[in-house]
Amino acid sequence: MTLMFSRSLYDPDALRETVAAYGELATWTITVDDHTIAVVCTDPSPEIPDLTDHFANHALHLSIANARRSSEGNL
Amino acid sequence: MSDTTTQSPSEMEELVYDTDGRRVAFTLDEELYPREAILGAAYLFLDRCFVFLERPADQKVQVRLKTKDGASDPDALEVLAGEFANALLDQVVRFRVAESTGQLREYAFARAFFTTPAQSSIDQLLAELDDEELEEDDLEVAVPWEQDGGGQ
Amino acid sequence: MSRITTKSLRLPKRSVRAEHLGYFRFGRIGKHVVLTNDAGEWSQLTPGEFDAFLMGNVEDGHPRFEELRERGFLRADLDLDDMARKIRRKRRYLGHGPHLAVLITTLRCNQSCAYCHASRTDMHRTDTDMSLETARLAVDHAMKTPSPYLCFEYQGGEPTVNFDVLKFCVEYSRERNKQEGKTLDHSVVTNMTYMNQERADWLVANKVLVCTSLDGPESVHNANRPWTGKKAAAYESVVGWMKYFNNKYVEQGLDPELWHVDALMTSTKRSLKAGNQIVDLYVDLGIRNIHIRPLNPFGFATKTWRAIGYSMEEWLGYYERTLDYIIELNKQGVQIMEGTAATFLKKMLTPDDPNFVDIRTPVGSGTGQICYGFDGSIFPSDEGRMVHGMGDSIFKIGDVYNTSFEEAVNHPTVRSIATASYLDTLPMCATCWNAPYCGVRPLHNYMQFGDLFAQRPLTGKCQQHMGIVGLLFKRLANDPDGAVASIFRRWTIDRPRLADET
Numbered sequence: 009m010t011l012m013f014s015r016s017l018y019d020p021d022a023l024r025e026t027v028a029a030y031g032e033l034a035t036w037t038i039t040v041d042d043h044t045i046a047v048v049c050t051d052p053s054p055e056i057p058d059l060t061d062h063f064a065n066h067a068l069h070l071s072i073a074n075a076r077r078s079s080e081g082n083l
Numbered sequence: 084m085s086d087t088t089t090q091s092p093s094e095m096e097e098l099v100y101d102t103d104g105r106r107v108a109f110t111l112d113e114e115l116y117p118r119e120a121i122l123g124a125a126y127l128f129l130d131r132c133f134v135f136l137e138r139p140a141d142q143k144v145q146v147r148l149k150t151k152d153g154a155s156d157p158d159a160l161e162v163l164a165g166e167f168a169n170a171l172l173d174q175v176v177r178f179r180v181a182e183s184t185g186q187l188r189e190y191a192f193a194r195a196f197f198t199t200p201a202q203s204s205i206d207q208l209l210a211e212l213d214d215e216e217l218e219e220d221d222l223e224v225a226v227p228w229e230q231d232g233g234g235q
Numbered sequence: 236m237s238r239i240t241t242k243s244l245r246l247p248k249r250s251v252r253a254e255h256l257g258y259f260r261f262g263r264i265g266k267h268v269v270l271t272n273d274a275g276e277w278s279q280l281t282p283g284e285f286d287a288f289l290m291g292n293v294e295d296g297h298p299r300f301e302e303l304r305e306r307g308f309l310r311a312d313l314d315l316d317d318m319a320r321k322i323r324r325k326r327r328y329l330g331h332g333p334h335l336a337v338l339i340t341t342l343r344c345n346q347s348c349a350y351c352h353a354s355r356t357d358m359h360r361t362d363t364d365m366s367l368e369t370a371r372l373a374v375d376h377a378m379k380t381p382s383p384y385l386c387f388e389y390q391g392g393e394p395t396v397n398f399d400v401l402k403f404c405v406e407y408s409r410e411r412n413k414q415e416g417k418t419l420d421h422s423v424v425t426n427m428t429y430m431n432q433e434r435a436d437w438l439v440a441n442k443v444l445v446c447t448s449l450d451g452p453e454s455v456h457n458a459n460r461p462w463t464g465k466k467a468a469a470y471e472s473v474v475g476w477m478k479y480f481n482n483k484y485v486e487q488g489l490d491p492e493l494w495h496v497d498a499l500m501t502s503t504k505r506s507l508k509a510g511n512q513i514v515d516l517y518v519d520l521g522i523r524n525i526h527i528r529p530l531n532p533f534g535f536a537t538k539t540w541r542a543i544g545y546s547m548e549e550w551l552g553y554y555e556r557t558l559d560y561i562i563e564l565n566k567q568g569v570q571i572m573e574g575t576a577a578t579f580l581k582k583m584l585t586p587d588d589p590n591f592v593d594i595r596t597p598v599g600s601g602t603g604q605i606c607y608g609f610d611g612s613i614f615p616s617d618e619g620r621m622v623h624g625m626g627d628s629i630f631k632i633g634d635v636y637n638t639s640f641e642e643a644v645n646h647p648t649v650r651s652i653a654t655a656s657y658l659d660t661l662p663m664c665a666t667c668w669n670a671p672y673c674g675v676r677p678l679h680n681y682m683q684f685g686d687l688f689a690q691r692p693l694t695g696k697c698q699q700h701m702g703i704v705g706l707l708f709k710r711l712a713n714d715p716d717g718a719v720a721s722i723f724r725r726w727t728i729d730r731p732r733l734a735d736e737t
Contacts, residue, residue, distance in 0.1 A: 194319030
């Protein structure tokens with residue numbers, strides 16, 4: 009399964025951190041281009057339903073946290 | 084002072100969303116809903132929903148909320164959509180206020196924590212702010228769809 | 236796959252005239268909108284008043300104008316220098332350094348509590364006692380804090396099991412303080428099961444504050460806190476010793492309002508049905524302050540959690556019922572307060588902050604407190620020591636033999652914890668109405684989620700703090716005769732205890 013994240017909304021570093029955090033639950037491959045971060049998930053753990061959804065939530069959490077720290081935005 | 088605000092039909096706007104079995108999706112225009120406000124609102128739903136953001140076009144953000152418990156109750160999804168709309172509108176207010184008061188806060192914190200007074204005087208700062216076009220701010224920020232409490 | 240349906244919400248519009256407003260955060264609590272700001276000021280508005288406020292229509296002559304102007308919510312006459320003074324006063328703790336030094340005199344303990352995270356060892360494990368030499372170095376280390384006030388808190392295990400070291404720390408720090416000139420307090424957190432008359436009398440004579448655990452009536456306390464090798468005796472012991480200490484303080488002519496055994500309670504599933512009984516017991520024992528605390532939801536086997544645990548919603552329901560009972564008792568003249576509510580009320584109703592290390596920004600770990608393990612290891616807080624006890628040394632920031640005080644408090648781990656608990660940088664917290672009063676616990680997040688930051692909406696502490704402060708705002712909003720406000724203000728009054736004079 010491939011997840012496509014827009015770079016204008018998600019932070020590549022946040023995706024890399026999420027891949028590291030979820031490393032034991034599946035095999036993740038990440039590719040970053042100018043506009044998109046593509047994450048391929050293979051061999052997901054059958055014990056975690058909705059694994060890629062949990063992954064996306066964590067990635068959003070870290071992306072927003074990183075954005076706040078770097079820009080002092082108002083999220 | 085009345086506790087309710089009466090609005091004429093011309094002062095209403097529509098917020099469209101799509102729904103299927105487990106999902107609610109809003110496609111939002113960043114002109115009306117700044118990206119920071121969209122992200123801020125999305126963050127508040129991480130406990131209840133799986134949240135995924137997409138960019139279908141320039142200046143557009145799609146927010147997809149998927150229930151975590153697998154529930155596909157249409158009424159519950161409608162409530163979820165309303166709650167997200169409320170949270171979004173509150174975040175827009177927060178964004179506008181933070182944008183307008185950022186310099187004031189910076190000044191207050193600089194005065195509070197640094198022994199050397201901030202470079203610009205308070206009079207200068209307030210004069211600069213007075214020069215803003217005070218009456219020109221026609222930001223039409225929608226108010227909550229249903230004001231029913233519940234914290235942030 | 237279900238069919239996609241398009242629907243719409245009709246939303247009324249309004250203008251926000253931000254140029255008329257000061258900085259504020261807001262949230263909808265019950266029937267009101269609560270405004271708060273960086274100085275800790277707050278106001279509760281009706282939704283209609285809030286709309287008028289946002290639209291810049293709260294002007295001279297409006298019934299809420301003076302209140303909102305004085306509290307800095309309006310741009311009109313906004314006194315930023317006054318705001319700066321208030322902010323500085325609220326965060327005065329930032330320049331002080333650690334004022335709480337936790338010393339783990341031993342890991343040995345003779346209770347095996349269902350919810351214990353304190354990495355206890357059995358009574359024969361004398362190898363987990365702190366040595367006198369380590370104790371001396373730990374006291375030297377702690378006393379380098381720039382804080383003019385320092386409290387040594389003795390914990391374990393059961394700290395009185397290694398009583399000689401406890402005595403040494405009290406006496407040695409007092410001797411050292413003849414040069415340092417700080418205000419010192421000493422406090423021992425004990426389950427009373429190792430107490431005897433000699434130790435008790437020494438603690439009273441040396442004005443070491445005593446804090447114990449009392450989870451409720453006998454059935455609740457004994458079920459939560461089984462005493463190794465004995466049956467159903469823990470409650471009898473703790474209550475007996477509380478009475479002994481309290482009588483001794485009176486005999487010595489000490490003011491019982493200030494000198495009495497403090498007690499902490501931890502709520503298990505059993506407690507949730509016994510809130511009023513627990514409060515009655517505390518009142519009967521002359522305790523003026525009850526801390527109704529939830530369990531920390533980590534480190535349990537699933538079976539144990541099923542037996543003693545509950546959801547945060549269940550706990551908040553119990554908290555609300557019990558708080559209302561405490562308020563009712565206060566209305567009848569009984570003096571008892573709820574400790575967590577009192578901490579928040581001091582932030583809400585006074586110009587100061589109580590500097591409670593667990594509820595401030597940044598959190599006190601390493602900047603407001605420091606913890607010394609039995610072997611001289613240094614941690615930013617006792618929680619860091621617990622994580623170390625579970626085999627993960629991520630929060631160890633040095634040891635008393637090789638690490639200077641400056642190195643410890645400037646350790647990258649301390650900086651990371653401060654960053655992870657500075658509310659202005661955290662999504663959700665930065666804009667939360669409760670930010671002026673709240674604090675997050677990165678070490679809790681780490682224990683629960685493996686991440687210092689954690690997804691804020693998932694953390695129980697967030698729900699707990701918003702639930703408690705929201706409840707306080709609701710009670711203040713529904714207080715036609717001012718009785719609740721009067722009770723709450725009384726809970727904010729701290730009379731200074733005569734601390735260590737030497």
